[in-house]
Amino acid sequence: MTTEQKITRYDGPAGGWRALASVKDTLLAQGIPVKGAKTLLSANQPDGFDCPGCAWPDRNHHSTFEFCENGAKAVAAEATARRATPEFFARHTVAELAVQSDFWLEGQGRLTHPMRYDAASDRYLAIAWDEAFALIARHLNALADPNEAIFYTSGRTSNEAAFLYQLFVRQFGTNNFPDCSNMCHEASGAAMRAQVGTGKGTVTLQDFERADAIFIFGQNPGTNHPRMLGELRAAHQRGARIVSFNPLRERGLERFADPQDKLQMATLGSSPISTHYLQLRVGGDLAAVTGIAKHVLEMHTQRGGVLHEDFIAQHTAGFDALAAQIARTPWAQLEEASGLGEAQLRAVGDVYIGAERVIACWGMGITQHRHAVATIGAIVNLLLLRGNIGREGAGPCPVRGHSNVQGDRTMGIWEAPPPALLDRLQQVYGFAPPRAHGVDTVGAIRQMVDGRCKVFFALGGNFAAATPDTAATWAGLRQCGLTVHVATKLNRSHVVHGREALILPCLGRTEIDMQPGGPQGVTVEDSMSMVHLSMGINPPASPELLSEPAIVARLAAATLGERSSVPWSWLVQDYARIRDEIEKVFPDFADFNARVAVPGGFRLRNAASQRQWATASGRAQFSVHAVPAPGPQRHEGRVLFTLLSTRSHDQYNTTIYGLNDRYRGVQGQRQVVFIHPEDIAALGLAGGDRVDIHTVWDDGVQRSVHGFVLVPYDIPRGNLAAYYPETNPLVPLDSVAEGVGTPTSKSIPVVLTPHTPRP
Ligand SMILES: Nc1nc2c(c(=O)[nH]1)N[C@H]1C(S)=C(S)[C@@H](COP(=O)(O)OP(=O)(O)OC[C@H]3O[C@@H](n4cnc5c(=O)[nH]c(N)nc54)[C@H](O)[C@@H]3O)O[C@H]1N2
Numbered sequence: 158m159t160t161e162q163k164i165t166r167y168d169g170p171a172g173g174w175r176a177l178a179s180v181k182d183t184l185l186a187q188g189i190p191v192k193g194a195k196t197l198l199s200a201n202q203p204d205g206f207d208c209p210g211c212a213w214p215d216r217n218h219h220s221t222f223e224f225c226e227n228g229a230k231a232v233a234a235e236a237t238a239r240r241a242t243p244e245f246f247a248r249h250t251v252a253e254l255a256v257q258s259d260f261w262l263e264g265q266g267r268l269t270h271p272m273r274y275d276a277a278s279d280r281y282l283a284i285a286w287d288e289a290f291a292l293i294a295r296h297l298n299a300l301a302d303p304n305e306a307i308f309y310t311s312g313r314t315s316n317e318a319a320f321l322y323q324l325f326v327r328q329f330g331t332n333n334f335p336d337c338s339n340m341c342h343e344a345s346g347a348a349m350r351a352q353v354g355t356g357k358g359t360v361t362l363q364d365f366e367r368a369d370a371i372f373i374f375g376q377n378p379g380t381n382h383p384r385m386l387g388e389l390r391a392a393h394q395r396g397a398r399i400v401s402f403n404p405l406r407e408r409g410l411e412r413f414a415d416p417q418d419k420l421q422m423a424t425l426g427s428s429p430i431s432t433h434y435l436q437l438r439v440g441g442d443l444a445a446v447t448g449i450a451k452h453v454l455e456m457h458t459q460r461g462g463v464l465h466e467d468f469i470a471q472h473t474a475g476f477d478a479l480a481a482q483i484a485r486t487p488w489a490q491l492e493e494a495s496g497l498g499e500a501q502l503r504a505v506g507d508v509y510i511g512a513e514r515v516i517a518c519w520g521m522g523i524t525q526h527r528h529a530v531a532t533i534g535a536i537v538n539l540l541l542l543r544g545n546i547g548r549e550g551a552g553p554c555p556v557r558g559h560s561n562v563q564g565d566r567t568m569g570i571w572e573a574p575p576p577a578l579l580d581r582l583q584q585v586y587g588f589a590p591p592r593a594h595g596v597d598t599v600g601a602i603r604q605m606v607d608g609r610c611k612v613f614f615a616l617g618g619n620f621a622a623a624t625p626d627t628a629a630t631w632a633g634l635r636q637c638g639l640t641v642h643v644a645t646k647l648n649r650s651h652v653v654h655g656r657e658a659l660i661l662p663c664l665g666r667t668e669i670d671m672q673p674g675g676p677q678g679v680t681v682e683d684s685m686s687m688v689h690l691s692m693g694i695n696p697p698a699s700p701e702l703l704s705e706p707a708i709v710a711r712l713a714a715a716t717l718g719e720r721s722s723v724p725w726s727w728l729v730q731d732y733a734r735i736r737d738e739i740e741k742v743f744p745d746f747a748d749f750n751a752r753v754a755v756p757g758g759f760r761l762r763n764a765a766s767q768r769q770w771a772t773a774s775g776r777a778q779f780s781v782h783a784v785p786a787p788g789p790q791r792h793e794g795r796v797l798f799t800l801l802s803t804r805s806h807d808q809y810n811t812t813i814y815g816l817n818d819r820y821r822g823v824q825g826q827r828q829v830v831f832i833h834p835e836d837i838a839a840l841g842l843a844g845g846d847r848v849d850i851h852t853v854w855d856d857g858v859q860r861s862v863h864g865f866v867l868v869p870y871d872i873p874r875g876n877l878a879a880y881y882p883e884t885n886p887l888v889p890l891d892s893v894a895e896g897v898g899t900p901t902s903k904s905i906p907v908v909l910t911p912h913t914p915r916p
Pocket residue numbers: 210211212227228341374375376377378380381382402403404405407437438439440441442519520521522523557558559801802803804805806808809810811903
C-alpha cells in the first residue's frame with residue numbers, strides 16, 4: 158500500500174480496476190492468502206453471511222458475487238490473519254498502547270482471549286470467561302441504582318444479541334441504551350415518525366427500478382454504500398434524473414465504472430451518475446429544499462396541476478401553514494442560506510415537477526447538523542406535495558450506516574422505548590420494566606463526566622473514538638468504576654478505560670457460530686426493512702471466542718440469577734429459540750423462523766408505504782420550519798469556517814484500513830483539511846502548509862487539533878472538510894441536533910491558525 162504522503166487529483170471514475178487493486182492490497186496487508194477470496198464470495202449470498210459493511214440491501218436473486226470494494230475491505234478486516242494474543246498484551250503496557258494510532262491498534266488483528274486490566278503492571282492479563290462474568294455481575298449488583306450502569310450498542314449487533322441484551326438490561330432495571338444511532342440517523346426516525354408515523358424508509362430496491370428522479374442529499378455512496386452506485390447507474394441508463402446535493406464534488410456521485418461490467422472494465426469506460434450536481438453550502442439543505450418547494454408552489458399557482466391535490470386533501474394535514482410560511486420566505490434568503498442561485502433551485506424544481514415518481518435519499522450530510530430534524534421534515538414535505546410517498550417508485554430513503562443499526566432499534570435498543578414495547582415485555586416476561594427514559598450517547602458522556610456512571614458496558618463499537626468532544630469523553634470513561642468492551646479488535650476504547658476494565662472478544666459475522674444445537678445463523682434488518690439470515694463460514698479466529706448472544710446470555714444469568722425466569726442458557730443453545738421469543742414480543746415477526754428460512758428473508762410491514770399514517774392526526778403531517786439565517790462569517794478578526802467531518806475511502810468509521818482516500822486524491826495521510834484555494838490565499842498560506850484548527854464555542858473550553866495539511870479543493874468558500882475521528886476533539890458536547898441530540902459533526906465552527914509545533 159502507498160505510504161508516501163501525496164496529494165494528486167483523481168480524475169478516474171469510482172470503482173473500476175483501481176477498486177480491484179485496492180482490494181488486493183487490503184488482502185495482502187491483512188495477511189489473507191487467495192483463500193480469502195472464498196470468504197469474499199460468500200458475502201451477501203443466500204447461504205452466506207451478511208456483509209459487515211453497510212446497510213444497503215442485497216439483490217438476493219443474484220447468483221454471482223456482487224462486487225463491492227469496501228464490503229471486501231470490511232470482510233478482510235474481520236478475516237485478517239493477525240492476532241492480538243495474551244502474549245501481545247504482555248509485551249505492551251497500556252500506556253504504550255495508548256500512544257499508538259487507531260490504525261495501529263486495529264492493525265494488531267483479532268482479539269483471542271478475554272482480558273482484564275491489571276493496574277499494578279499497567280497491562281491487560283488473560284482472565285477466564287466465568288471470572289469475567291462474575292466480576293461484571295459483582296459490579297452491577299453492588300450499584301445503589303441500576304441507572305448508574307450504561308449499556309452502549311454499535312449497529313453490527315445481530316437481532317438475536319440485541320433482543321437478549323435489551324431484555325437483560327431492562328430486567329436489570331434501566332433504559333440506559335445509548336447507541337451509534339444517536340450519532341447517525343436518529344433525526345431521520347424522529348422526523349419521519351412525527352410526519353408519516355413510520356421511522357423507517359418506505360422504499361425498496363424495486364422502487365429504485367421505477368423512479369423517474371432520485372434526489373440524494375448529503376451522502377457519499379461511492380465510498381460508504383458502493384452497491385448503491387449500481388442502482389444509480391441503472392437508473393441513469395434508463396433515463397432517470399439523479400440530482401445530488403453536496404458541498405464536495407464526490408467522484409462516486411459523478412462517474413462509476415462497475416467492476417462487474419466486463420465490457421466497461423475492458424474498455425476503461427464508465428457511466429455518469431448525477432444529471433445535476435448542486436454544490437451547496439454546508440448546512441444549506443433546509444434552504445435548498447425550501448427553495449424547491451417554493452418553486453413547486455409557485456408553478457402550481459401559475460399553471461395549476463403541479464401539486465397532487467387529491468393526495469394532499471385525502472392524506473395530509475398542515476398544508477396551508479407550510480404554504481404560507483414558504484410564501485413568506487424570500488428567494489434572496491434561500492439563496493444566501495443555501496449558497497445556490499434561484500435559477501439553479503428552480504431548475505431542479507422543474508426536474509422534481511417533471512418526474513412522475515421521486516425517491517429522496519439522505520445520509521450524514523443531513524443528520525449531523527443542528528437543523529437535522531427540520532431538514533428531513535422539509536424533504537418529507539417536498540415528497541408529500543406531489544404524493545411521492547406510498548406508491549411505486551417513490552418515497553423517502555434514509556440510507557443507514559451499520560449493517561444492523563435499523564434492526565437493533567427494531568429489537569428495542571432505544572433509550573426512549575415506546576410504552577407499548579414495555580407493556581409487551583411486562584406481559585410476556587412478568588417483570589416491571591423501567592419506564593423512565595435512559596441516556597443517549599451525549600447523555601451518557603455527561604453522566605460519566607459527572608461521575609455518575611459506575612459501569613459502562615459496550616456491545617461492539619468504539620465509544621472513545623466515535624463520540625464527540627474527545628477530551629470530555631475520555632475524562633468520563635476514566636471516571637467509570639468498570640468499563641467492558643465486547644469487541645473483535647483492539648481499539649481506542651480499550652486503552653481509555655475505567656478503574657477496572659475488561660475486553661471480551663467475540664465471533665465476527667464471517668465466522669461459524671457453533672452451539673449445542675449446531676451451527677447458528679443470526680438475523681439482520683437492512684436499510685429497506687428486509688430481514689434475513691446470516692451464516693458464518695470461517696473457523697473462529699480463536700477457540701476462546703464466544704458469540705455475542707452467548708456473552709449476553711451468560712452475563713444475564715450471572716447478574717440476575719434467580720431474579721430472572723428467562724432460560725438464558727437454553728435460549729442460546731439454538732438461536733431459533735431466541736427468534737421464537739422475538740416473535741412473542743413483536744407481532745410483525747410472526748412466523749419468524751419460517752419466514753427467515755426463505756432465501757433473502759422477508760420484508761417487515763411498513764405502514765407508511767401503504768399510506769397508513771400512524772401519526773397523532775392519522776394523516777401525513779406537513780411540518781413548518783423557518784430557514785435559519787447563516788451565522789457570522791468572522792470571529793475576532795479571523796475567518797469563521799464551518800468544518801464538516803467525513804469518512805475517507807479507506808476506513809470503516811473508527812476502523813482505519815489504510816491511509817489513502819483515492820477519490821479525493823489523498824495518499825499516505827489523514828491529517829488533512831480540504832479548503833477552497835481562495836480561502837487558502839486569503840489566509841496568506843499555500844496548499845501543503847500545516848494549520849491548527851480551533852473550535853469557536855462559548856463555554857470557555859479550548860478545543861483544538863494540530864498540524865493538518867491544507868488541501869486545495871472544490872468546496873464552497875467558508876467551508877472545510879476533514880476526517881472523522883481525527884476531528885472529534887473539536888465537536889462540543891453541547892452542539893447537538895435540535896430535538897434528537899445527534900452531535901453536529903458536519904458543522905463545527907472553527908478558525909485556522911498556522912501550525913505551531915507543540916512542546
Ligand atoms: N466503507 C465504509 N462504509 C460505510 C461506513 C464507513 O465508514 N466506511 N460507515 C457506515 C456508517 S455507520 C454510515 S452512517 C454511513 C455513512 O455514509 P455517509 O452518509 O455517506 O457519511 P459521510 O462519509 O460522513 O459523508 C457524508 C457526505 O455528506 C456530505 N456533506 C457534509 N455536509 C453536508 C451538508 O451540509 N449538506 C449536504 N448536502 N452534504 C453534506 C459530505 O461531503 C459527504 O459526501 O456509511 C456506512 N458505510
